Amino acid sequence: MAEEPAEIRRGRGQALIDLAREDLELYGVGELEERIEALQAEIARSRAQMQRKQAGRAAADALFSKRD
Known part of the structure; x- marks a missing residue:
């Protein structure tokens, strides 16, 4: 069997x-609106991930920062 x-x-x-x-010329107006909505949802998902990473970094910095 291959x-x-x-x-x-x-x-x-x-x-x-x-x-x-x-090529966006192939899309109709409705399809372009759907595409924009999908891209905006992806932007929101990316921003949420970035905020989670920033919060994790801030927590690590707080935990391991020098205390005088």
């Missing part, structure tokens, strides 16, 4: 690069 070839792993951020290169 094994299926493994999927090629895409680089980090490659999906965003591919998305930015997409």
Whole structure:
């Protein structure tokens, strides 16, 4: 039995690069509105993740900072 070839792993951020290169002329107004909503949701998700990371960093800094 032949094994299926493994999927090629895409680089980090490659999906965003591919998305930015997409030809928007092919979309209708409604589709563009849906695309904008999806992108705004992704921005909100990215910001929430960034805030979690900043909070974790602040907690670590507070824990390991020098105390006089």
